[in-house]
Amino acid sequence: DSGVTQTPKHLITATGQRVTLRCSPRSGDLSVYWYQQSLDQGLQFLIQYYNGEERAKGNILERFSAQQFPDLHSELNLSSLELGDSALYFCASSVESSPNYGYTFGSGTRLTVV
């Protein structure tokens, strides 16, 4: 157990629907990161929050949004889902906003859009 908790572990939904993925960082970590991993794209950075504020943004689609709450958990909202959104979505956390020791990933949410 890495200490980073992601729910749900698996999600199957239809095209056009909206889903919310949840992440609880390790105790004491202020930064949360979201990554998407698909077979053809590898691990792609989506967004980072640090202590409730957006810190960095990757090539996140406009249909996707995220936030970090006062208790530091984070949610990634995916809407108007398309088949191509099927992927593993990982959350990671770290104490600092720019760690040099790597960060800890959660076990991921596998999203399947049918």
Added chain:
Amino acid sequence: GQNIDQPTEMTATEGAIVQINCTYQTSGFNGLFWYQQHAGEAPTFLSYNVLDGLEEKGRFSSFLSRSKGYSYLLLKELQMKDSASYLCAVTDPRLSNTGKLIFGQGTTLQVKP
């Protein structure tokens, strides 16, 4: 931006040594990471290099040459459980005060008996 190149697949024998290479663009650099990822699982942190040279950590070592935009991960005394994907990643030089990492596609290592 950063382009990261790694071999797609490698095969090695149990007990042997394997070197996984990674090259990246040198336009700005703040550090290079190696992660291990077993199929369907989360990536786990292996090493971080910011200065030139070799960093040794048990059976795993990581080397960096900033002038050449080159790194390698060296795995010694290979075990079957080392069969996994190895991901090279660099910090985004445009966002140096963030934790954003740019990952390579990963090298799938298969260890055979």
